[in-house]
Amino acid sequence: MAKTETALVVGVGASRGLGAASARRFAREGLHVVVAGRNAEKVPRVAEEICAAGGSAEAVIGDAANEGDTIRFVETAEAKGPLSLVLQNSGSNRRDPFLELASADFEQIWREHCLAGFLTGRESARRMVPRGRGTILFTGASGSLRGSAYYAAFAAAKAGLRAVAQSMAREFGPKGIHVAHSIIDGGIAGDRFLSRFPDAEKEQGADSLLSIDAIAEAYWQLHIQHRSAWTLEQDLRPWVETF
Amino acid sequence: MGKPVCLIVGAGPGTGTECARRFARDGYAIAMFARNRERLDELESELGDAKGYVCDVSDLEQLVDTVHKVQSEMGPPEILIHNAVSGVLEGGGASTFLESNPQRLEHNFRVNTTSLLYLAREVAPAMIEAGRGAILVTGNTSAMRGKARFAYFAPTKAAQRILAQSMARDLGPKGVHVAYILIDAAIDTPRTRPIIAADKPDEFFCKPSAIAEEMFRVAHQDRSAWSFDVEIRPFGENW
Numbered sequence: 001m002a003k004t005e006t007a008l009v010v011g012v013g014a015s016r017g018l019g020a021a022s023a024r025r026f027a028r029e030g031l032h033v034v035v036a037g038r039n040a041e042k043v044p045r046v047a048e049e050i051c052a053a054g055g056s057a058e059a060v061i062g063d064a065a066n067e068g069d070t071i072r073f074v075e076t077a078e079a080k081g082p083l084s085l086v087l088q089n090s091g092s093n094r095r096d097p098f099l100e101l102a103s104a105d106f107e108q109i110w111r112e113h114c115l116a117g118f119l120t121g122r123e124s125a126r127r128m129v130p131r132g133r134g135t136i137l138f139t140g141a142s143g144s145l146r147g148s149a150y151y152a153a154f155a156a157a158k159a160g161l162r163a164v165a166q167s168m169a170r171e172f173g174p175k176g177i178h179v180a181h182s183i184i185d186g187g188i189a190g191d192r193f194l195s196r197f198p199d200a201e202k203e204q205g206a207d208s209l210l211s212i213d214a215i216a217e218a219y220w221q222l223h224i225q226h227r228s229a230w231t232l233e234q235d236l237r238p239w240v241e242t243f
Numbered sequence: 244m245g246k247p248v249c250l251i252v253g254a255g256p257g258t259g260t261e262c263a264r265r266f267a268r269d270g271y272a273i274a275m276f277a278r279n280r281e282r283l284d285e286l287e288s289e290l291g292d293a294k295g296y297v298c299d300v301s302d303l304e305q306l307v308d309t310v311h312k313v314q315s316e317m318g319p320p321e322i323l324i325h326n327a328v329s330g331v332l333e334g335g336g337a338s339t340f341l342e343s344n345p346q347r348l349e350h351n352f353r354v355n356t357t358s359l360l361y362l363a364r365e366v367a368p369a370m371i372e373a374g375r376g377a378i379l380v381t382g383n384t385s386a387m388r389g390k391a392r393f394a395y396f397a398p399t400k401a402a403q404r405i406l407a408q409s410m411a412r413d414l415g416p417k418g419v420h421v422a423y424i425l426i427d428a429a430i431d432t433p434r435t436r437p438i439i440a441a442d443k444p445d446e447f448f449c450k451p452s453a454i455a456e457e458m459f460r461v462a463h464q465d466r467s468a469w470s471f472d473v474e475i476r477p478f479g480e481n482w
Contacts (some may be wrong), residue, residue, distance in 0.1 A: 174481075178478065207466050211465060213465075214464070214465035215468050217465065218468055221460050225453070229428075229453035229457055229478065230452040230477070232476070234473055234475060236469065236470055239469055242412070
């Protein structure tokens with residue numbers, strides 16, 4: 001019997017987060033999902049919840065910007081079966097007046113998004129290219145396209161990640177690997193945003209934040225696109241978002 | 244309650260036909276506009292719950308009249324697919340910048356861009372009232388760049404995309420999802436294949452059924468995560 005195909009989600013934190021929602025969505029389709037992140041309490045809980053719901057998942061703790069950890073993420077997935085779907089979702093955000101932005105913080109944000117994306121992308125592609133199939137997804141933001149005031153670190157890191165995705169897509173598309181980058185343009189209704197703005201949805205109205213399940217659905221749909229009509233980039237925003 | 248209506252303007256042999264099939268499969272009644280009665284008849288009998296209307300999109304008065312006919316005969320469309328296109332194949336012909344007739348630009352602009360405005364103004368009010376609806380516009384890379392020999396076509400597609408974007412920002416908060424599906428490829432239809440690339444392998448082309456699948460997906464996105472720009476291309480495309 002053929003081995004179960006596996007998925008890897010890098011950048012998983014709280015259960016109520018985009019990484020976890022995506023992992024749940026992928027597990028629902030029968031993939032064994034490896035959830036990877038830095039938080040040794042939260043990440044295993046996401047895997048346990050998937051298993052309790054009848055899915056198959058395991059947690060790996062590590063730093064996506066660390067080359068050795070990223071290799072371990074991919075190896076963990078491959079040990080269970082061929083890696084067919086990867087989501088690179090890691091990285092934080094910070095707001096700094098430009099003159100006060102420390103070089104270490106600037107570099108750290110770049111490592112979390114751009115370097116981590118490169119490492120996850122490269123390690124995944126190394127496994128997928130010989131098989132001629134697989135999907136590699138990247139989470140982008142409106143900052144991928146423009147540098148807003150106070151967000152120089154985040155926007156530079158996200159723009160870099162977008163270029164990594166684009167370059168990979170052009171090299172690996174003809175080799176059967178679907179690389180896609182999604183521009184998330186709005187607040188995400190997950191722990192990170194809601195812990196800072198708990199009443200945002202109440203104030204702005206129904207569906208004014210991006211539902212984590214709706215984004216996860218869009219990610220899954222990218223994975224099942226026919227190769228004669230692949231998307232590299234899609235924007236996703238709430239219906240009431242001004243843009 | 245009757246089936247929701249999907250109006251496809253430009254029911255050509257490729258994308259338009261496959262969209263009709265895809266949306267019919269999931270329970271839509273299909274209204275189709277095309278110039279060719281024969282193809283409409285074939286699709287009507289194939290799909291069952293579908294009605295074809297002969298319509299020359301460049302005749303804006305006729306276009307609006309035909310939409311009114313759909314509204315009274317089938318009900319207000321919940322989905323509009325704007326797939327009418329004029330001038331896409333002129334680039335490969337004699338349409339160099341100096342040789343072509345400037346009137347071609349006006350004609351192409353009317354079919355590709357102005358008709359979208361007229362159509363959207365007719366169908367959007369009922370969508371707003373219902374609190375839901377989708378307007379999907381098919382485009383191509385001419386919306387992003389003007390290549391040599393496309394002077395009479397590319398400006399109309401660029402304008403069409405910007406019109407759609409303006410509509411999206413206006414109609415989105417009113418519950419109507421507007422999206423621009425940019426197809427970066429030659430589409431595999433009996434008409435395009437011999438003209439564009441008779442010698443190319445299958446992999447060079449975008450399959451109309453795959454495009455229709457993507458259109459269906461975009462039309463049914465959750466409103467908390469809507470796409471505006473959607474670009475698709477074949478895996479082997481050099482770009």
